[in-house]
Amino acid sequence: xxxxxxxxxxxxxxxxVIMDEVGPEGQGxxxxxxxxxxxxxxxxxxxxxxxxxxxxxxxxIADDDVVERSNLQRQVIHGDPDVGRPKVVSARDFxxxxxxxxxxxxxxxxxxxxxxxxxxxxxxxxxxxxDNFATRYLVNDACTLAGVPFVHGAxxxxxxQMTTFEATTPVxxxxxxxxxxxxxxxxxxxxxxxxPDCATAGVLGVLPGTVGCVMATEAVKxxxxxxxxxxxxxxxxxxxxxxxxEIQVEPRPDCPVCQPGGVESVAEVDYRESCAIE
Amino acid sequence: xxxxxxxxxxETAGTKRVExxxxxxxxxxxxxxxxxxxxxxxxxxxxxxDGDIRDHIRVLRNDSNPFxxxxxxxxxLEADDDLALFPPVSGG
Numbered sequence: 188x189x190x191x192x193x194x195x196x197x198x199x200x201x202x203x204v205i206m207d208e209v210g211p212e213g214q215g216x217x218x219x220x221x222x223x224x225x226x227x228x229x230x231x232x233x234x235x236x237x238x239x240x241x242x243x244x245x246x247x248i249a250d251d252d253v254v255e256r257s258n259l260q261r262q263v264i265h266g267d268p269d270v271g272r273p274k275v276v277s278a279r280d281f282x283x284x285x286x287x288x289x290x291x292x293x294x295x296x297x298x299x300x301x302x303x304x305x306x307x308x309x310x311x312x313x314x315x316x317x318d319n320f321a322t323r324y325l326v327n328d329a330c331t332l333a334g335v336p337f338v339h340g341a342x343x344x345x346x347x348q349m350t351t352f353e354a355t356t357p358v359x360x361x362x363x364x365x366x367x368x369x370x371x372x373x374x375x376x377x378x379x380x381x382x383p384d385c386a387t388a389g390v391l392g393v394l395p396g397t398v399g400c401v402m403a404t405e406a407v408k409x410x411x412x413x414x415x416x417x418x419x420x421x422x423x424x425x426x427x428x429x430x431x432x433e434i435q436v437e438p439r440p441d442c443p444v445c446q447p448g449g450v451e452s453v454a455e456v457d458y459r460e461s462c463a464i465e
Numbered sequence: 466x467x468x469x470x471x472x473x474x475x476e477t478a479g480t481k482r483v484e485x486x487x488x489x490x491x492x493x494x495x496x497x498x499x500x501x502x503x504x505x506x507x508x509x510x511x512x513x514x515d516g517d518i519r520d521h522i523r524v525l526r527n528d529s530n531p532f533x534x535x536x537x538x539x540x541x542l543e544a545d546d547d548l549a550l551f552p553p554v555s556g557g
Contacts (some may be wrong), residue, residue: 230557267512270527318557322508343554373553375520382473382521405535423471423551428481432527434549463520 192218196288198275200242213411214242218288220410223310225298225326227274229390230316230340232264233399234406238314239289241407246282247310249294261392273296298322303329313337314406318384320376324462327369331445332358336409338417339369339417340402343383345391345427347398348430351405352435353418358445363444366438366445367419375441375461380384394426466491468500471551472527474511474522478504487542493531494538496548497524511550525549 194289203209227250254269271294274294282291308330330337340349343411354364375392412465424431443449443464466487475481486543527547531540
């Protein structure tokens with residue numbers, strides 16, 4: 188553990204170090220941490236920005252998109268000169284300017300059933316800011332099966348959904364927590380085209396800022412092992428009404444991912460349509 | 466009794482709040498039927514071809530799933546119960 192902070196680090200992170208709940212030990216834990224951010228878009232931007240500022244030492248960033256001008260209304264780590272550049276490269280450059288302590292590991296790839304296992308296994312924590320149901324179910328299934336905790340956030344128009352799944356033990360381990368997972372809330376994805384996405388229905392530009400900051404907060408708390416996470420709860424944020432509503436997320440006894448006896452690998456699941464597991 | 470609708474369900478109904486004629490002592494199923502009678506345009510989004518609630522639609526009574534913690538459609542409603550329906554969203 189990096190208990191020996193340099194004078195520059197003691198200065199940079201002084202407002203953390205002075206807190207009893209963080210201190211030099213907690214800051215060392217952040218600097219030693221490895222977090223994978225899936226998506227460097229609306230949600231990924233504030234997540235990457237705040238995790239880098241907080242001193243999360245290794246930030247993996249997985250995204251296969253390039254920056255488009257229509258992204259800039261909300262994706263605040265990318266700027267006009269970045270249009271046309273890969274988002275992972277633009278994000279890496281942003282972090283390099285922000286905090287030289289951070290080692291960015293760009294993964295310029297789409298997260299697929301073939302690569303998700305290797306990707307998530309290399310990190311302590313995953314933060315899912317992806318933009319489609321297939322990736323969200325893939326991340327849930329891979330992280331849950333492997334026992335990699337993950338933070339979930341999703342947005343549309345004025346609304347955001349945020350939760351955390353803390354399980355750190357593989358499902359096939361006798362000591363597994365056994366849920367809940369995202370599939371306990373939503374066993375299947377909507378059929379393609381039935382629930383609109385941000386490209387077709389729009390999204391308020393500041394919405395991912397709020398939701399992404401909650402996601403980053405959850406990530407930092409998990410790494411510090413401090414406070415109460417959203418594990419077992421989902422928060423709905425309605426920016427139009429400025430309301431936050433919390434619901435309970437109960438394990439579903441017949442969940443085929445987080446309960447014993449279900450699938451053993453994402454290779455058993457078809458993620459092209461409803462991501463259903465029969 | 467009032468239903469709260471989220472995301473595209475609120476878009477379809479044109480409102481986030483729907484008052485239905487259900488009272489304490491009625492069942493969750495009765496309140497659900499009255500929601501669909503009041504806003505039949507929600508039927509296709511919420512129900513599949515067999516008339517079952519689609520797997521991606523989550524129903525709530527007082528912020529918990531009545532099909533997990535209560536008696537599902539047969540759950541007897543109480544005064545001030547809070548009913549809600551929401552789908553997942555995927556934007557990032």
